[in-house]
Each structure stands twice: as structure tokens, then as C-alpha cells.
Amino acid sequence: MAGNRQLSMDLLFVAGFVFITNIFILVPVLSDSFLHTYLGIIIVLFLPGYALTGALFPAKKDLDGIERAAISFGLSISIAPLLGLGLNYSSWGIREIPLLTEFSIFTLLMCAIAYYRRGLLPETEAFGVSFKRCYLSMKARILEKTESKTDKVIAVILILSILASMGSLAYIIGNPKEGEHFTEFYILGNNSKIGDYPTEFVQGEKGTVTVGIINHEYRPMDYTIDVRLENRSLPESKKQISLGNNMSWEQTVNFTPPLEGKNMKLEFLLFNETEKTIPYRNLHLWINVTEEA
Structure with missing residues (x-):
């Protein structure tokens, strides 16, 4: 049981983040907070892709940490328009609450599938997140002598590009240009x-x-x-x-x-x-x- 909890720590974190985002968007007192926008960006641009990546690649050997982060970001960008297109042809339309509901259900469903698929694998083979281990692993990779300087530069550029893209989008959404009144x-x-x-x-x-x-x-x-x-x-x-x-x-x-x-x-x-x-x-x-x- 302890092993299962260890394997699902990242999935529990994602699910908790989804619930917190729903609270900040749906509760009137909190919906005016600046966090409303930034939580919404994360639930659209990272969490769906991360949950889907977990469902598709439950084993450690499938992907390393940096690859998972990059693929999660890319899949989220691909998922967002597809979910929006589905709503566009529904009676609800592309509105905040239906979008929030759709992204939340999709992310939680993928988390459940990822948890199930990890549970089918031996504990030593299933992907799981230990935040302390991740930090030590990333530190070791950076200091590792056998890893080429080119690989290190590419990894850093990839991470910075993802952060810059999310930061730029957050700024654009948080400071929208006014259109016609x-x-x-x-x-x-x-x-x-x-x-x-x-x-x-x-x-x-x-x-x-x-x-x-x-x-x-x-x-x-x-x-x-x-x-x-x-x-x-x-x-x-x-x-x-x-x-x-x-x-x-x-x-x-x-x-x-x-x-x-x-x-x-x-x-x-x-x-x-x-x-x-x-x-x-x-x-x-x-x-x-x-x-x-």
C-alpha cells in the first residue's frame, strides 16, 4: 500500500491542483484573485498532457523526467483545441465553466487510468515521483561527466523555452488588449x-x-x-x-x-x-x- 501511495504522489498532486483550481474559479470571493488566471493556464497547458502522458507511459523506462515534462506540455497544447472544438459543437458552447468542467474531467480520468496502469507493473518498474529523488537525479545529471555538454545545453534550453512560453501566455491572458466596446x-x-x-x-x-x-x-x-x-x-x-x-x-x-x-x-x-x-x-x-x- 505504501508503494502504491508512492507511485501515485504525482497523480494525487495533479488531482489536488485540479480541485483547487475549480475552487478558485467557481467561488465568487476567490474568482477575482490574480491566481484565477494562472491556475487556469496550468490546468489547460500542462496538467491534461501530464495525466495523458502518465496513462500512455506508465513505466520508468518509457521516458525520463525531462522528456515527460516536454511531452506533457506538447500534448496539452494539442488537447486544448480538440476539447474546445467538442464544446463548440455542443449546446454549452465555449464558455469558462463548461471548459473548466471538461478539462477537469479529462485530467482526472487520465489520472485514474495512469494509476491503474502503474498498478499493473511491478513497483520497481512503474513510474513514480519522489520529489527528493527527482531533485537529486536532476542534480546528478547536470554534474555527470559522461553526459555531453550539448545534451545539457539542449535540456536547459528546452526547460527555459517551456517556462518562457507559459510565462508569455500568462502575461497575455493576464493583460488582455481591449477590443471594441x-x-x-x-x-x-x-x-x-x-x-x-x-x-x-x-x-x-x-x-x-x-x-x-x-x-x-x-x-x-x-x-x-x-x-x-x-x-x-x-x-x-x-x-x-x-x-x-x-x-x-x-x-x-x-x-x-x-x-x-x-x-x-x-x-x-x-x-x-x-x-x-x-x-x-x-x-x-x-x-x-x-x-x-
Whole structure:
């Protein structure tokens, strides 16, 4: 049992890191910490590849430590777009929480497979991590006289390249360049689909659409939605929404046309916090309202 624990120390460390990353990203108090970004980078760019490398190469003789680190980094870079592509074609889309869930499940599953495959090998042949032994081994390799100077230089350059790449990506993600400031504003018809909007009404009949807002203004915003029929406000449909940057809001909005007529303009107006009289975004439908039989 002690041997099994020794063989799985690195896998337990990876699994623990995954859980800590989930806590820092999902808990609101911790999600604003600078660690949020850097933990996310590690769970995307190193841990999946390391876990997969452990599952593919469970024996010591398969790879040495430096090769494992390099392959782990390379596999992670290959895995990330594949997992993202899978989410892109799902109903969840490429968003933070689905991505975190997918990377976490993949990494933990590969850790479990690696643990199982190591357990099938004799303890002396299975790969395991003793951090003290790793340090002494790396120190011995650096000082070893039989190892060529070229091999040492290549190993150092490889390690520095990996660290530089991760550091550069961390800086880019931690200090993103601001793009265009804008707000998405949309309406959806029946079954929350584009099209099939309600346009035919009997006077007094209630209509329903789904209204959505996505804030890309790079700051928190306060919005007001005002629904107007022929420039006449429908107070029961007015809503006030506060959204942080990159946050979205989508809800059904009910309205009851108070007027009878044909080809009347039903407007959905979005006002922001700085301009209360001129709509920031506007959408409209043409509706017909007939007299109740």
C-alpha cells in the first residue's frame, strides 16, 4: 500500500491542483484573485498532457523526467483545441465553466487510468515521483561527466523555452488588449429561436418574446429595456438590468398591445446608464392587432 501511495504522489498532486483550481474559479470571493488566471493556464497547458502522458507511459523506462515534462506540455497544447472544438459543437458552447468542467474531467480520468496502469507493473518498474529523488537525479545529471555538454545545453534550453512560453501566455491572458466596446442586444421568438416571432394578436392578448443582453463594454453596465408600441411605452414590460463585463442576461418579456391596428411598430429599446433619452440599441417587430370577436 505504501508503494502504491508512492507511485501515485504525482497523480494525487495533479488531482489536488485540479480541485483547487475549480475552487478558485467557481467561488465568487476567490474568482477575482490574480491566481484565477494562472491556475487556469496550468490546468489547460500542462496538467491534461501530464495525466495523458502518465496513462500512455506508465513505466520508468518509457521516458525520463525531462522528456515527460516536454511531452506533457506538447500534448496539452494539442488537447486544448480538440476539447474546445467538442464544446463548440455542443449546446454549452465555449464558455469558462463548461471548459473548466471538461478539462477537469479529462485530467482526472487520465489520472485514474495512469494509476491503474502503474498498478499493473511491478513497483520497481512503474513510474513514480519522489520529489527528493527527482531533485537529486536532476542534480546528478547536470554534474555527470559522461553526459555531453550539448545534451545539457539542449535540456536547459528546452526547460527555459517551456517556462518562457507559459510565462508569455500568462502575461497575455493576464493583460488582455481591449477590443471594441459594444453590447449585444437580441430578441428570440417561440422556443427561444431566431424567427417565428408573435405578430398576430387579438386586442387584450398577451405576447411573449425572449430578450437577451451581453455586455462587452469592459466595465459593469446598467441597462433599461423599454417596450413601445407606436411610440407608446408599455410600462409593464420595462426592465432594469445590471451586468458585469462579459456577463449575459436572457429572460422572457411579456407585453399586451393596448391598440388596435395593422402594421404597427413594436419597438424594443435598450438604454444604457449614460444616455436615458436616446436608445443605445433598438429592435422592432411589425404586428397586427384585431378587435376581439
